[in-house]
Amino acid sequence: MSTRVVEARSLDLTFSTNDGPVHALKNVDLTVDAGDFVSFIGPSGCGKTTFLRCVAALEQPTGGTLTVNGMSPDEARRARAYGYVFQAAGLYPWRTIGGNIRLPLEIMGFPEAERKRRVAETLELVDLEGFEHKYPWQLSGGMQQRASIARALSFDADLLLMDEPFGALDEIVRDRLNEELLSLWDRTGKTMLFVTHSIPEAVYLSTRIVVMSPRPGRITDIIESPLPRHRPLDIRDSPEFIKIAHRVREGLRAGMEAA
Numbered sequence: 001m002s003t004r005v006v007e008a009r010s011l012d013l014t015f016s017t018n019d020g021p022v023h024a025l026k027n028v029d030l031t032v033d034a035g036d037f038v039s040f041i042g043p044s045g046c047g048k049t050t051f052l053r054c055v056a057a058l059e060q061p062t063g064g065t066l067t068v069n070g071m072s073p074d075e076a077r078r079a080r081a082y083g084y085v086f087q088a089a090g091l092y093p094w095r096t097i098g099g100n101i102r103l104p105l106e107i108m109g110f111p112e113a114e115r116k117r118r119v120a121e122t123l124e125l126v127d128l129e130g131f132e133h134k135y136p137w138q139l140s141g142g143m144q145q146r147a148s149i150a151r152a153l154s155f156d157a158d159l160l161l162m163d164e165p166f167g168a169l170d171e172i173v174r175d176r177l178n179e180e181l182l183s184l185w186d187r188t189g190k191t192m193l194f195v196t197h198s199i200p201e202a203v204y205l206s207t208r209i210v211v212m213s214p215r216p217g218r219i220t221d222i223i224e225s226p227l228p229r230h231r232p233l234d235i236r237d238s239p240e241f242i243k244i245a246h247r248v249r250e251g252l253r254a255g256m257e258a259a
């Protein structure tokens with residue numbers, strides 16, 4: 001039996017702003033099971049980040065229910081249920097790569113030997129062995145983003161929340177990181193929630209694609225991917241891939257027209 005990692009029922013979030021209420025999430029129903037790779041795609045303002053922030057207990061829903069590993073998001077946060085990767089790598093420039101990855105471990109009070117072991121292990125997972133003592137500015141954008149993924153992985157949470165981590169990178173680097181992320185997911189069995197604006201990225205990575213629409217932010221389609229777990233990059237030329245990409249595009253278009 002699979003384990004439920006995230007369960008949202010009729011989730012609602014309305015922000016009160018000076019210009020009046022903003023309905024960022026309306027009636028969101030979604031379940032994510034252990035080992036799923038779920039992508040969220042939709043135009044700017046459809047609530048992708050807000051949903052991730054609710055899971056991370058950084059926003060408080062105004063309606064409905066949300067559980068993470070069967071707990072409230074706040075309890076899950078305290079239980080260190082997830083790692084969070086932001087759009088910008090957000091590495092501290094005065095710390096080395098190793099120092100950045102070590103930071104959450106220091107905050108959480110891991111003993112020194114354990115910190116060392118975990119830093120080495122996660123550097124290897126993201127293919128950055130040998131860069132522990134470099135500073136962020138000595139690394140390319142893609143390598144910095146890998147370091148930021150390593151930091152989110154360092155305390156071995158089973159759930160990874162990734163908010164457009166590769167948005168600022170060029171296509172070639174992004175392709176490589178997509179391949180690496182998929183392989184990392186395959187090796188570790190982690191559960192991924194991944195925000196993107198890119199249709200090929202969403203289709204390539206996901207076991208499930210959540211299509212969203214703005215005003216109010218809501219889910220308009222959930223696509224179960226029939227693609228196999230092992231996906232070479234050229235799967236993007238296959239008829240199955242193109243079919244799913246087409247369905248995502250149609251969903252996005254319909255959502256925009258209805259908004």
Ligand SMILES: Nc1ncnc2c1ncn2[C@@H]1O[C@H](COP(=O)(O)OP(=O)(O)OP(=O)(O)O)[C@@H](O)[C@H]1O
Binds near residue numbers: 017023024042045046
């Ligand atoms: N703290 C806040 N206060 C008021 N409104 C907010 C706040 N955070 C988000 N919003 C609004 O909620 C809506 C959803 O925002 P959100 O950032 O979740 O969208 P998104 O789909 O992630 O967009 P993008 O793709 O541009 O990152 C937007 O209209 C946004 O302006």
